[in-house]
Amino acid sequence: MKIGQIIKEERTHRELTQEDMANEFFVTRQLISKWENDKSYPDLEQVVKISEYFDLPLDYLLKEDKKMVNELNFDSKKKKWMKYLIYFLITLSFYLVVSFFLISFYDGASLTKKDIEITKIEKILLPEKKLKNSKTGQELTLPEDIEYTIYFKTNKAFVDLSNVFGRELYTNEEKIVTQINTGRKIFGKKIKKGKISIRSNRGLLSEYNFEGDNTNINKDIYLYDPYKANKNIDWDNIPSYADLIASKEELNKLPLSKNKS
Known part of the structure; x- marks a missing residue:
C-alpha cells in the first residue's frame, strides 16, 4: 500500500x-x-x-x-x-x-628589488645641447647626459602594472634612487610586465644655474624600499633605505641608443 x-x-x-x-x-x-x-x-x-x-x-x-x-x-x-x-x-x-x-x-603600490626581475635596460644618449636662459637671456650649454628605460616583470600578488610609473627620489654624485609605484587589483587579469624611466634633469638644473653633477652619467641606480626606510631617513646613507639594482659598471657596458628627438 x-x-x-x-x-x-x-x-x-x-x-x-x-x-x-x-x-x-x-x-x-x-x-x-x-x-x-x-x-x-x-x-x-x-x-x-x-x-x-x-x-x-x-x-x-x-x-x-x-x-x-x-x-x-x-x-x-x-x-x-x-x-x-x-x-x-x-x-x-x-x-x-x-x-x-x-x-x-597590503602595500602593493610600491615594488622593491625582491619583487621585480629586470629583463632589459635601455640606455639613451642625450648629446650636448646649447640653449638660452629664458630669464636672463644668457646662453647655456646642457652637458651630455644619459636616460635609462628599465624593463621588468613581477609575480607579486595583487600587483597590476597597467598603471606603473617611476619617480626619482634622490640623487648625488654617485647614486640615483628611484621608486616604482603600481596599481593593485584583486580580481581579473593583471599586467605583470612594465617599465620605468630615469629621466635627465640637466635642462631644469641648468635653467636655475644649479652647480654640481646634474647628469645620470656614471652613477649606480638604487630602488627605494619602504620596508627598510624609517621616518628619519638619512638620505646620504642610501643602502639604509634602498637596494642596488644596476651598478655603474653594468650600465657603462650597455650599448648607447641615440635620442630619437
Missing part, C-alpha cells in the same frame, strides 16, 4: 479533514491532498511525524512504496549536497572578506 493511501485511510478513520491534518503538520490543505493522491511526497521529517501521529511503524509506511523511498533517498542526497554547497559558500565568503581586509593593509 502506498503512503498516500495509508495517510488517507488513517485520516478518515479518525474522522479528520484534510484541513485538520494540515494544521497539525503546519502545511497547506492542498499539500495533504497531493500526498493522498500520490502527486507529492512528504519529506523524511514529515514521514517520521506521520509515523508518530498515527502510531504507525516507519517500515510500514515505506516498505511497499519504492517510489517514495527513492524520492526520499534523492531528497537526502540533495540536502547533503546543498549542505556542502552552503559550507563552500560560507568558506568562500570568509576568504573573500579576509582578502579584502588584508588587501587594504
Whole structure:
C-alpha cells in the first residue's frame, strides 16, 4: 500500500479533514491532498511525524512504496549536497572578506628589488645641447647626459602594472634612487610586465644655474624600499633605505641608443 493511501485511510478513520491534518503538520490543505493522491511526497521529517501521529511503524509506511523511498533517498542526497554547497559558500565568503581586509593593509603600490626581475635596460644618449636662459637671456650649454628605460616583470600578488610609473627620489654624485609605484587589483587579469624611466634633469638644473653633477652619467641606480626606510631617513646613507639594482659598471657596458628627438 502506498503512503498516500495509508495517510488517507488513517485520516478518515479518525474522522479528520484534510484541513485538520494540515494544521497539525503546519502545511497547506492542498499539500495533504497531493500526498493522498500520490502527486507529492512528504519529506523524511514529515514521514517520521506521520509515523508518530498515527502510531504507525516507519517500515510500514515505506516498505511497499519504492517510489517514495527513492524520492526520499534523492531528497537526502540533495540536502547533503546543498549542505556542502552552503559550507563552500560560507568558506568562500570568509576568504573573500579576509582578502579584502588584508588587501587594504597590503602595500602593493610600491615594488622593491625582491619583487621585480629586470629583463632589459635601455640606455639613451642625450648629446650636448646649447640653449638660452629664458630669464636672463644668457646662453647655456646642457652637458651630455644619459636616460635609462628599465624593463621588468613581477609575480607579486595583487600587483597590476597597467598603471606603473617611476619617480626619482634622490640623487648625488654617485647614486640615483628611484621608486616604482603600481596599481593593485584583486580580481581579473593583471599586467605583470612594465617599465620605468630615469629621466635627465640637466635642462631644469641648468635653467636655475644649479652647480654640481646634474647628469645620470656614471652613477649606480638604487630602488627605494619602504620596508627598510624609517621616518628619519638619512638620505646620504642610501643602502639604509634602498637596494642596488644596476651598478655603474653594468650600465657603462650597455650599448648607447641615440635620442630619437
